Amino acid sequence: MRQYVISVKVENKFGVLARVAGLFSARGYNIDSLTVSATEQDNISVMTIVVRGDDRVIEQVKKQLNKLIDVIKVTDHTDLPCVQREIVLIKVNAPASKRAEIYQLGEIFRADIADISPKSITLGVKGEPDKIDNFIELLRPYGIKELMRTGRVSLVKEQ
Amino acid sequence: MKANGAQIIIESLKKENVEYMFGYPGGVVIPIFHQLFNAPFKFILSRHEQGAVHAADGYARASGKTGVVLATSGPGATNLVTGIATAYMDSVPLVVFTGQVSTRMIGNDAFQEVDVTGITRPITKHNYLVQDVKDLARIIKEAFHIAGTGRPGPVVIDVPVDISNAEHKFHYPEKIDIRGYKPKYEGHPVQIEKACKLIEASKKPVIYAGGGVIISNASKELREFVKLTGIPITTTLLGLGVYPETDKLSLEMLGMHGTYYANHAVNESDLLIAIGARFDDRVTGNIKTFIPNAKVIHIDIDPASVSKNVLVDVPIVGDCRHVLNEINKMIKAPSIDPWIKEVMKMKEEHPLTYDQPQKGMIKPQFVVEEIYRLTKGDAVICTEVGQNQMWAAQFYKYTQPRTFISSGGLGTMGYGFPAAIGAQLARPDKRVIDIAGDGSIQMNIQELIVAVQHRLPVIVAILNNGFLGMVRQWQQLFYEKRYSHTCINFAPDFVKLAEAYGAAGIRVEEKEDVAAAIKKALSINDRPIIIDFVVNREENVYPMVPAGKSVKDTIMRELA
Numbered sequence A: 001m002r003q004y005v006i007s008v009k010v011e012n013k014f015g016v017l018a019r020v021a022g023l024f025s026a027r028g029y030n031i032d033s034l035t036v037s038a039t040e041q042d043n044i045s046v047m048t049i050v051v052r053g054d055d056r057v058i059e060q061v062k063k064q065l066n067k068l069i070d071v072i073k074v075t076d077h078t079d080l081p082c083v084q085r086e087i088v089l090i091k092v093n094a095p096a097s098k099r100a101e102i103y104q105l106g107e108i109f110r111a112d113i114a115d116i117s118p119k120s121i122t123l124g125v126k127g128e129p130d131k132i133d134n135f136i137e138l139l140r141p142y143g144i145k146e147l148m149r150t151g152r153v154s155l156v157k158e159q
Numbered sequence B: 001m002k003a004n005g006a007q008i009i010i011e012s013l014k015k016e017n018v019e020y021m022f023g024y025p026g027g028v029v030i031p032i033f034h035q036l037f038n039a040p041f042k043f044i045l046s047r048h049e050q051g052a053v054h055a056a057d058g059y060a061r062a063s064g065k066t067g068v069v070l071a072t073s074g075p076g077a078t079n080l081v082t083g084i085a086t087a088y089m090d091s092v093p094l095v096v097f098t099g100q101v102s103t104r105m106i107g108n109d110a111f112q113e114v115d116v117t118g119i120t121r122p123i124t125k126h127n128y129l130v131q132d133v134k135d136l137a138r139i140i141k142e143a144f145h146i147a148g149t150g151r152p153g154p155v156v157i158d159v160p161v162d163i164s165n166a167e168h169k170f171h172y173p174e175k176i177d178i179r180g181y182k183p184k185y186e187g188h189p190v191q192i193e194k195a196c197k198l199i200e201a202s203k204k205p206v207i208y209a210g211g212g213v214i215i216s217n218a219s220k221e222l223r224e225f226v227k228l229t230g231i232p233i234t235t236t237l238l239g240l241g242v243y244p245e246t247d248k249l250s251l252e253m254l255g256m257h258g259t260y261y262a263n264h265a266v267n268e269s270d271l272l273i274a275i276g277a278r279f280d281d282r283v284t285g286n287i288k289t290f291i292p293n294a295k296v297i298h299i300d301i302d303p304a305s306v307s308k309n310v311l312v313d314v315p316i317v318g319d320c321r322h323v324l325n326e327i328n329k330m331i332k333a334p335s336i337d338p339w340i341k342e343v344m345k346m347k348e349e350h351p352l353t354y355d356q357p358q359k360g361m362i363k364p365q366f367v368v369e370e371i372y373r374l375t376k377g378d379a380v381i382c383t384e385v386g387q388n389q390m391w392a393a394q395f396y397k398y399t400q401p402r403t404f405i406s407s408g409g410l411g412t413m414g415y416g417f418p419a420a421i422g423a424q425l426a427r428p429d430k431r432v433i434d435i436a437g438d439g440s441i442q443m444n445i446q447e448l449i450v451a452v453q454h455r456l457p458v459i460v461a462i463l464n465n466g467f468l469g470m471v472r473q474w475q476q477l478f479y480e481k482r483y484s485h486t487c488i489n490f491a492p493d494f495v496k497l498a499e500a501y502g503a504a505g506i507r508v509e510e511k512e513d514v515a516a517a518i519k520k521a522l523s524i525n526d527r528p529i530i531i532d533f534v535v536n537r538e539e540n541v542y543p544m545v546p547a548g549k550s551v552k553d554t555i556m557r558e559l560a
């Protein structure tokens, strides 16, 4: 099982999300993340799907995605040079004694302080998924109260 | 021209040259029925929506045209589901209209509301919920285009009642452009060349042709290909008739109940040329031991079918007819004389057989053979599902495409009879015969009145074994002969049942009377005929490659 990043250009119509998601769920695949994004064209959206699966099955799903009438293009970003971004919001325990450390960590990752309360800080970070993974790991010892990732968007690099 | 949604539907269907619509009314489709009253095409009122969709499917398979269906919302729509899935699995073009509650009510659990587009999403090629009457004509145009092109399939259009009543100018688009849907008909020339080289160098090639060849109307091109190369050919269940089974090079059907020679030839081949077929598990058995020595060429219009179950050496994505045409232009015959000898020997040594006593008890296979003999192989045969279906496939020799109509992918009991009604409407020039089991025929028997009403002389040949025979066969062979709930000899009197409906009914209990009964049925032209053939109760279908097993595990006959 490997993690795949699949980018699907679709007609911006109701029902498309269900069609796309249905192809994964019918095979018992759990989608790690899925973002639906507006694009440079009004009537086209892009779905960036991160999913773990077996090679043969993912190959089949990509072909099935291509067959959907509302799908315009399917690109597998897994092995392509891409720029990828994701946003995370993390609410972390922050007693007065730990606050300075947390601020410092945040600064290194260019996090913005989204909210502060007497017991916790909420930080927002955007960046490559790896960077976000790292940031989360570093904050984990402080006690993460709540965490939310947007799921990534991915563009193939200009050659 | 100003029209309401209902009129737009009728006008659009006129533009599509629709001959028949199959369906059943209900509350939210009354506006459409109101307009249907004066429509120039014929409406066939089924007695259950499942009957309507199977009839449209049978019509489509027999004619090559798109079948059209109309049903009401809620239960009307859910009754269609099995029929839509049947058509989807076998790539049959249908455009199915369902009524829907008013757009304002959708999502409110309104009376007879179900999420039709949600329910049918995985069993349609595409579906639509119409939200604005302005889109209706375009959607219908797109639906026919999508249903009938590429790899065909059913398309559902869900029409809320307020859309049927809303007014708009009728304009049927001449052309449409769907950017996400551009089926590819031409095969890649480099791939075609590669395939030709492989074929020319092969020593033990076999052609494996499926329903795709029939759908793309490539029977002529396929026959030409066989003639040019001299390669033996086997077909899938849905490919029956695409090549004459009476020809020396035909190995007839392969798969779980295929002939010994088809399965063994495929197994020993060094090159398998798959055309419009999809390596279904009923064909391959255990995929790991399937074709141990063969390279594979796969011609199919659906890229998702290629390398799905079997890794393919030379994939050619394109329409079978186009691709075969190109191949035929350049192909040279391989030298395969020893292989042909070998295959012919297999054919001679292991024919399809069964034991028919001289007198008395009727073997179901014998009935099928007699139907073949007395119709001179010129009928359209529909089947139900189970043993009847397999015997119909094995013992009737098909020589023309679109003369064998059967639910292959979904295996839907109750398909055959309504499909026969549709096929008879499509082919008034042919005798249409549904080879049935006593179980399956009871699943859509209500459609009998439709055949009576329209004076369709469909013959239903029930191979009455008093069992859900195919399940009983598995119970006998693999489940200790425990016939749990498969005995159905608590049955109606099919002759009286026929008569109650105004059809003809004949019962046959002795072998000697089989021919006379078929002849009598063939002499009736103005109503359906049910022949109740009381056959040997525990006859089994052989050969049989048990599910998930290999050719070497084939059971050839009854073990004592």
Ligand SMILES: Cc1ncc(C[n+]2csc(CCOP(=O)(O)OP(=O)(O)O)c2C)c(N)n1
Pocket: B384, B385, B386, B387, B388, B389, B411, B412, B413, B414, B436, B437, B438, B439, B440, B441, B463, B465, B467, B468, B469, B470, B471
């Ligand atoms: C709708 C449906 N339900 C159940 C089955 C499972 N099934 C496959 S064959 C079969 C028995 C069919 O019995 P019958 O129609 O009498 O035909 P026979 O096999 O005896 O020829 C059954 C129950 C099915 N294929 N379709």
